[in-house]
Each structure stands twice: as structure tokens, then as C-alpha cells.
Amino acid sequence: MSTPPKPLNRTTHPVTAPPVRLVHLGLGAFHRAHQVWYTQQADPGWGYASFTGRSARMSDLLSAQDGLFALVTRSGEGDTPEIVSTLVEAQPADNLARLVELVADPQVAVITCTVTEAGYHLTGAGELDTADPQVIADIAALRAGQPANLATAAGRIVAGLRARRAAGHGGLAVVSCDNIAANGETTRASVLGLAREVDFGLAEWIAAHVTFPSTSIDRITPATTDELIADVTAATGFADAAPVVTEPFASWVISGGFPAGRPAWENAGVEFVDDIDTFERRKLWLLNGSHSLMAYFGQLRGHDTVAGAIGDPVVRGRVEALWDEAAHHLAAPELKVPEYRASLLERFENPRIRHNLAQIAVDGGTKQRMRAVPILRAERAAGRDGEAAAFSIAAWIAYLLDTEQIADTRAGELDTARRADDPVPALISALDEELAADGAVVERIRGLVAEIRQPN
Missing domain, CATH: 3.40.50.720 (NAD(P)-binding Rossmann-like Domain)
Structure with a gap:
């Protein structure tokens, strides 16, 4: 007994x-x-x-x-x-x-x-x-x-x-x-x-x-x-x-x-x-930014959790590429970016913590403004294409286009944008109007959306 x-x-x-x-x-x-x-x-x-x-x-x-x-x-x-x-x-x-x-x-x-x-x-x-x-x-x-x-x-x-x-x-x-x-x-x-x-x-x-x-x-x-x-x-x-x-x-x-x-x-x-701002950017761009990328791209590839998504070599490669771009703008030595990235991978791979991608995906219309958009803008300002950040935005768009109901406080606005004759620039505009006015950015994201929705 x-x-x-x-x-x-x-x-x-x-x-x-x-x-x-x-x-x-x-x-x-x-x-x-x-x-x-x-x-x-x-x-x-x-x-x-x-x-x-x-x-x-x-x-x-x-x-x-x-x-x-x-x-x-x-x-x-x-x-x-x-x-x-x-x-x-x-x-x-x-x-x-x-x-x-x-x-x-x-x-x-x-x-x-x-x-x-x-x-x-x-x-x-x-x-x-x-x-x-x-x-x-x-x-x-x-x-x-x-x-x-x-x-x-x-x-x-x-x-x-x-x-x-x-x-x-x-x-x-x-x-x-x-x-x-x-x-x-x-x-x-x-x-x-x-x-x-x-x-x-x-x-x-x-x-x-x-x-x-x-x-x-x-x-x-x-x-x-x-x-x-x-x-x-x-x-x-x-x-x-x-x-x-x-x-x-x-x-x-x-x-x-x-x-x-x-x-x-x-x-x-x-x-x-x-200076708290640099530490906050490190968290937003590396942790939260990769969370959003995995939330959309990972779910589109059939994963339910962060651990499942990061275990997919294709998703992991996109995460690492996003981190590489963000790291260009997180150069202060006290940020210890390599160590921070290693700790994130260890956390993401933890099989005992079930972190649901559907939960992270909520309110992407606000979250991506603070996560992928600043990285893309910073990369463009530095003369680079910002491919990895553009991919994160494309994954969000592809997710919205393939999702029946949008879980977002801006759901009405985003639903109108995705029903537009040309939804890609309309949804980019919902994140950042300047990026939506950049023809090269729009066309690159359009191509990435098509690639994500119709994988080889």
C-alpha cells in the first residue's frame, strides 16, 4: 500500500x-x-x-x-x-x-x-x-x-x-x-x-x-x-x-x-x-524571429512543435540563414551571439517542452513587424538582398493563403488583404508600406511564396 x-x-x-x-x-x-x-x-x-x-x-x-x-x-x-x-x-x-x-x-x-x-x-x-x-x-x-x-x-x-x-x-x-x-x-x-x-x-x-x-x-x-x-x-x-x-x-x-x-x-x-535595446533586438530577431519562421514554415511542412520543426533539416537551414542575417546587425561583443544561438538550438531541441507552433503563429500581423521586417530593412540598407528575412515573410504569407481562419487581432484587415487581386503586395503592405513599395522586394517574396506553396 x-x-x-x-x-x-x-x-x-x-x-x-x-x-x-x-x-x-x-x-x-x-x-x-x-x-x-x-x-x-x-x-x-x-x-x-x-x-x-x-x-x-x-x-x-x-x-x-x-x-x-x-x-x-x-x-x-x-x-x-x-x-x-x-x-x-x-x-x-x-x-x-x-x-x-x-x-x-x-x-x-x-x-x-x-x-x-x-x-x-x-x-x-x-x-x-x-x-x-x-x-x-x-x-x-x-x-x-x-x-x-x-x-x-x-x-x-x-x-x-x-x-x-x-x-x-x-x-x-x-x-x-x-x-x-x-x-x-x-x-x-x-x-x-x-x-x-x-x-x-x-x-x-x-x-x-x-x-x-x-x-x-x-x-x-x-x-x-x-x-x-x-x-x-x-x-x-x-x-x-x-x-x-x-x-x-x-x-x-x-x-x-x-x-x-x-x-x-x-x-x-x-x-x-x-543599453537594453541591443539585448531586446537580439531576443526579437534571434529567438522570436526564428519562432515565427518555424511557426509558419514548420506547420506548412507538417510539424506541430518547435522541437519537431527544428529537427527538420530544411527548416533548420532556414532558421540558421535568418540568424546569419540578423547577426550582421548584432555585432556588440557583450551580446555573445554565437553562444546565444547555440543555447537557442539546445532549447528548441528539448523534447520534453512541448511548444506548439499554432500558439506561436497567433498575431503574426503584429509579430512579423518586429521580427522579420527590421532584419529585411537592415539588410537592404546594407546593400544585401535580405533573402532569409524575406523568406520568413513569405512563409507567413503562404500560411495565411493556405489557412482557413486567421488567428490574429488584425484578422479582418489581413483577410481583406489576402482576398485582394494581388495578395502578396497587399499582405506585405500590412507589415510595412515601404517594403511593399519596393518592386524588387515584392517580386522576390512573390517567388518565395510560390516556392513554399509548390515545393519540388
């Missing part, structure tokens, strides 16, 4: 809870596999209080476990589970009173967030969308006094910072960990924009005392499955209702100041740099 698993908590797994010095908005698997894990590795004297985005489901599960959870690092050699204890409080999104109390506490030094790009509520010009119903509601609630709940991340942060200022404490750092370019500037625009609508004096205090470091973050974190829960129980002896699975690779690059201090994240390999 087998021994039943023990419940997971700080009694059955004795570990002291560190003081809360970090607050997070957007409690999910990536946050736990990335920021919480990095903090435990680097400086376990710092504890996290993390708030869900909407549902209270995850905060309920983790609160029952005193914030403890198993993180399973999955590689071709097997699974390595560890119990992570740096998450001290798991709170539901609607517990605004606790969030405000924490941000007003001088011991709290950093707010991090993973709220997705839409969670910043900005216009295409990068300014707060004051016509958004949730933004309108939060502004009204904050102007009226201390609300019971707020809908936007910026509204919640502003409520906390207002209490911190009223308590006479100094500033802190607000750090976006979302996978978007210039995420520090994005967060600053969202928070300051909302603060200006509520209280201009508060906005001035935030501008003077609060910093918004920019980050480049990376770690694949697939969804938790029943199979993972069973595996964790077997490996650890604990009945963990909220484990997380991840890959061995992790990266976190940060640029910016921390006025109230921070964990010694560099002890766990976090890189602090002056």
Missing part, C-alpha cells in the same frame, strides 16, 4: 517565510518560473506578495499551500523538481486594500508586473487610452476617493503610490516583465498617464521618485497539466495543486535604477546593462 502524499505548506515543508519586499501584479506560471524563482536563487531574504490578474483561482490554490509550489525543470535528461518558497502571499486581484497597504509599506521596494501588452491600455501612439471604459472607470473611482477595486494595473499601482506618498515614504521601482519592446517606457506611460488624470501633483511626485526599469525576459513555461501534477506528487511526495513546469534556460536583462533597493538578482545571473 503506497503512502499518501502530504499536503504542501510551511508546516509539512518547514521553511521560514521572508518579509514581503516585492509586490507583483499578474500571478501566473511565468511569474513563478521567472521572477519568483530568480529571487529565491539570488536573495531568499526577499519575499513576494503576488496578485492575480482576474480570477482568484490561483491565489486560492497557492494560499492553501502558504505560497509554496514545485517548479519542475524539464530537459531531455529528465525532470528536476524544487520547492520554491519566495512567494509569501498569493492574493486575488480584487484585494485592493492589501495591495495599497503593501505599496505604502517602506519595506516594499519593487513592484513587478506581467499583465500582457493589452493590460497597459495605451493607444497606438503610446499614450494612455482615456477612451477605454476600464480606464474611464478607474479615473473616476480614484478621483472620488479610495475605491474598493480597480480594473487596470495602472489604476492599482497609482492607488498604491498615492498611499505611499501620503505616508511620507520615498519612491520605488515599477518593473514590467512583459514580453514587449520598451516595456519600461510602456509602463511609465500607462502609470503616469493615469496619475495625471487623477491628481497632477501625484503625477509629479511619481515622475520625480519612481523609476520604470526596462527588461528583456525569457523562459518558456508551458501550461500545467494533470500529468505534471501527478509527476510532482510522485517525485516530491507532496500533493501540489499548482506546480509549474519550465525549461532549463532562463534570462533576465534589466536597465534602470532602483531607488529603494532590490534583491541581488545578479547572484542568479540577471544582467544589469546600460
Whole structure:
């Protein structure tokens, strides 16, 4: 008769809870596999209080476990589970009173967030969308006094910072960990924009005392499955209702100041740099760029996952060619491009991490603007043809032409373009109008689309 698993908590797994010095908005698997894990590795004297985005489901599960959870690092050699204890409080999104109390506490030094790009509520010009119903509601609630709940991340942060200022404490750092370019500037625009609508004096205090470091973050974190829960129980002896699975690779690059201090994240390999842009380009062009190429070309060749696609010599050759072109414009030695490429191949080949190409393919109309298009433009500006980047764009076009339903926030626009009399330039124009006006580029991509759709 087998021994039943023990419940997971700080009694059955004795570990002291560190003081809360970090607050997070957007409690999910990536946050736990990335920021919480990095903090435990680097400086376990710092504890996290993390708030869900909407549902209270995850905060309920983790609160029952005193914030403890198993993180399973999955590689071709097997699974390595560890119990992570740096998450001290798991709170539901609607517990605004606790969030405000924490941000007003001088011991709290950093707010991090993973709220997705839409969670910043900005216009295409990068300014707060004051016509958004949730933004309108939060502004009204904050102007009226201390609300019971707020809908936007910026509204919640502003409520906390207002209490911190009223308590006479100094500033802190607000750090976006979302996978978007210039995420520090994005967060600053969202928070300051909302603060200006509520209280201009508060906005001035935030501008003077609060910093918004920019980050480049990376770690694949697939969804938790029943199979993972069973595996964790077997490996650890604990009945963990909220484990997380991840890959061995992790990266976190940060640029910016921390006025109230921070964990010694560099002890766990976090890189602090002056120029985040070059590191972000490395990630967008090499990692994300090859992901998009594999998502479209790989699926057209019958593959479902990254591991399957990179195992196809034809796909791999196209990936390597794209990397060669991108590397022309990533020359700074600190980027360590050869080592980065080698690490990407190791990650892509990991058979235990199922990274679905269909998931990566979503929103290509926006993603390819930031991935293949800049490489092609840079190559053309350098006097080269940009064949590999053009192929990535052609693969996206071929995929759209052969797909019944477009999974994209720009689906209506892209569907109209693909139904045009001449869909190739129409779809190129949806990515970049200047490239669509370049006859040589259009004809080369047209030829590549035909080659992809009618292979030898």
C-alpha cells in the first residue's frame, strides 16, 4: 500500500517565510518560473506578495499551500523538481486594500508586473487610452476617493503610490516583465498617464521618485497539466495543486535604477546593462524571429512543435540563414551571439517542452513587424538582398493563403488583404508600406511564396 502524499505548506515543508519586499501584479506560471524563482536563487531574504490578474483561482490554490509550489525543470535528461518558497502571499486581484497597504509599506521596494501588452491600455501612439471604459472607470473611482477595486494595473499601482506618498515614504521601482519592446517606457506611460488624470501633483511626485526599469525576459513555461501534477506528487511526495513546469534556460536583462533597493538578482545571473535595446533586438530577431519562421514554415511542412520543426533539416537551414542575417546587425561583443544561438538550438531541441507552433503563429500581423521586417530593412540598407528575412515573410504569407481562419487581432484587415487581386503586395503592405513599395522586394517574396506553396 503506497503512502499518501502530504499536503504542501510551511508546516509539512518547514521553511521560514521572508518579509514581503516585492509586490507583483499578474500571478501566473511565468511569474513563478521567472521572477519568483530568480529571487529565491539570488536573495531568499526577499519575499513576494503576488496578485492575480482576474480570477482568484490561483491565489486560492497557492494560499492553501502558504505560497509554496514545485517548479519542475524539464530537459531531455529528465525532470528536476524544487520547492520554491519566495512567494509569501498569493492574493486575488480584487484585494485592493492589501495591495495599497503593501505599496505604502517602506519595506516594499519593487513592484513587478506581467499583465500582457493589452493590460497597459495605451493607444497606438503610446499614450494612455482615456477612451477605454476600464480606464474611464478607474479615473473616476480614484478621483472620488479610495475605491474598493480597480480594473487596470495602472489604476492599482497609482492607488498604491498615492498611499505611499501620503505616508511620507520615498519612491520605488515599477518593473514590467512583459514580453514587449520598451516595456519600461510602456509602463511609465500607462502609470503616469493615469496619475495625471487623477491628481497632477501625484503625477509629479511619481515622475520625480519612481523609476520604470526596462527588461528583456525569457523562459518558456508551458501550461500545467494533470500529468505534471501527478509527476510532482510522485517525485516530491507532496500533493501540489499548482506546480509549474519550465525549461532549463532562463534570462533576465534589466536597465534602470532602483531607488529603494532590490534583491541581488545578479547572484542568479540577471544582467544589469546600460543599453537594453541591443539585448531586446537580439531576443526579437534571434529567438522570436526564428519562432515565427518555424511557426509558419514548420506547420506548412507538417510539424506541430518547435522541437519537431527544428529537427527538420530544411527548416533548420532556414532558421540558421535568418540568424546569419540578423547577426550582421548584432555585432556588440557583450551580446555573445554565437553562444546565444547555440543555447537557442539546445532549447528548441528539448523534447520534453512541448511548444506548439499554432500558439506561436497567433498575431503574426503584429509579430512579423518586429521580427522579420527590421532584419529585411537592415539588410537592404546594407546593400544585401535580405533573402532569409524575406523568406520568413513569405512563409507567413503562404500560411495565411493556405489557412482557413486567421488567428490574429488584425484578422479582418489581413483577410481583406489576402482576398485582394494581388495578395502578396497587399499582405506585405500590412507589415510595412515601404517594403511593399519596393518592386524588387515584392517580386522576390512573390517567388518565395510560390516556392513554399509548390515545393519540388
